[in-house]
Amino acid sequence: DAKTTQPPSMDCAEGRAANLPCNHSTISGNEYVYWYRQIHSQGPQYIIHGLKNNETNEMASLIITEDRKSSTLILPHATLRDTAVYYCIVRVTDKLIFGTGTRLQVFP
Amino acid sequence: EPEVTQTPSHQVTQMGQEVILRCVPISNHLYFYWYRQILGQKVEFLVSFYNNEISEKSEIFDDQFSVERPDGSNFTLKIRSTKLEDSAMYFCASSEWGYEQYFGPGTRLTVT
Numbered sequence: 001d002a003k004t005t006q007p008p009s010m011d012c013a014e015g016r017a018a019n020l021p022c023n024h025s026t027i028s029g030n031e032y033v034y035w036y037r038q039i040h041s042q043g044p045q046y047i048i049h050g051l052k053n054n055e056t057n058e059m060a061s062l063i064i065t066e067d068r069k070s071s072t073l074i075l076p077h078a079t080l081r082d083t084a085v086y087y088c089i090v091r092v093t094d095k096l097i098f099g100t101g102t103r104l105q106v107f108p
Numbered sequence: 109e110p111e112v113t114q115t116p117s118h119q120v121t122q123m124g125q126e127v128i129l130r131c132v133p134i135s136n137h138l139y140f141y142w143y144r145q146i147l148g149q150k151v152e153f154l155v156s157f158y159n160n161e162i163s164e165k166s167e168i169f170d171d172q173f174s175v176e177r178p179d180g181s182n183f184t185l186k187i188r189s190t191k192l193e194d195s196a197m198y199f200c201a202s203s204e205w206g207y208e209q210y211f212g213p214g215t216r217l218t219v220t
Contacts, residue, residue: 032207034208038151041145041197041214041216042213042214043112043199043201043211043212043213043214044143044151044199044211045211046208046209046210046211049207049208087151093164094139094141094156094158094163094164094206095141095153095156095164095166096143096151096153096209097153098150098151098152099150100150
């Protein structure tokens with residue numbers, strides 16, 4: 001089972017920051033947090049991952065709390081093309097265990 | 109930008125038939141994976157493959173499933189005798205160092 005908890009859905013206005021929360025209270029010290037998204041039935045798309053430090057790339061920022069029990073994915077300027085299901089995943093072994101994710105709807 | 113590719117995009121087969129789903133991972137990647145997603149359900153891990161052998165597999169990946177890297181570029185998933193419940197989107201993924209996994213567009217398998 002997934003080790004994460006996410007809200008089922010969120011809305012965001014186009015151009016605004018989208019902040020997607022994730023709880024992973026049972027995470028172990030060497031387990032990474034990964035974020036993926038899936039647009040319609042396309043293949044999941046890698047966004048970002050981190051262990052304990054905050055991370056930023058061209059797509060998003062990942063903020064991990066100091067106790068590592070939760071994290072937030074930030075899309076700084078959401079566009080309509082960011083409408084998707086976003087998955088927060090704590091990776092235990094080789095495999096990614098997908099939960100039901102957060103359905104982000106970006107509206108004009 | 110390099111991408112994982114999968115063929116065919118849609119495969120229709122009759123129950124009991126064998127199918128082979130094909131994937132071309134990103135060229136310098138060393139780790140390979142198959143996942144599947146039944147319509148309306150979660151993405152599920154099937155198998156991971158590294159150094160020409162399976163490194164991890166799920167309960168779904170039973171004796172009816174097998175994987176192979178027949179040459180330096182392809183990675184295949186074979187289902188020996190398909191069942192109705194094998195109908196799903198099958199995603200291949202690859203990873204350079206075993207961290208980020210990059211997914212292909214998927215093959216939709218329909219078993220009739």
